Amino acid sequence: MKFVTAVIKPLKFTEVKAALSRAGISGLTVSEVSGIGRQKGETEVYRGAEYTANMLPKIKLEIAVSDAFADTVIAILKDAASTGEIGDGKVFVFDLAEAHRVRTGEQGDLAL
Template sequence: MKFITAIIKPFKFTEVKAALSDAGISGLTVSEVSGFGRQKGQTEVYRGAEYSSSMMPKLKLEIAVSDAFAETVVEILLKAASTGEIGDGKVFVFDLADVLRVRTGEQGDIAI
């Protein structure tokens, strides 16, 4: 099993969610986060005053999948979240030791 974490631009979420749904991925967790990478933020103008924002708003997606779906999910994320611009985000893939469904006690792939 794999645990995939993706950091994406917020406006790409609808496209990413639709692509994952079309591929049969039925569950994910979404969190609003902020951070910066190589771009080090951006400069904006508000009411005529210029200011620098080092923390960019992003969405963090967390998806647990069986090993068979991991590569497909990563490909979908890379394609659907890409704008070709700096700050598109990152995808992290971790080995997932175990999953347990709280309600039924099911364990492993069946609990995903």
């Protein structure tokens, strides 16, 4: 299993979530976060306003997936989150050792 974390632009969240849903991904965790990339002082546009402050609002997604599905999820994230502009975000991928569904006790892929 893999644990995929993506930091994306808030305006892309609806599109990303829909694309994941079409691919059969329903379980995910979403957080509103602040972040900084490599531009630091450079200006980035967010909802029409130009931000020159260092920290910008982003959405963080966390998705646990089977190994067989990981590449598909990563490709969807990269495609659906892209505007082609700076600040489009990052996808980080971790090996996931265990998953457990609390209600049933199912483990591994069955728990996802």
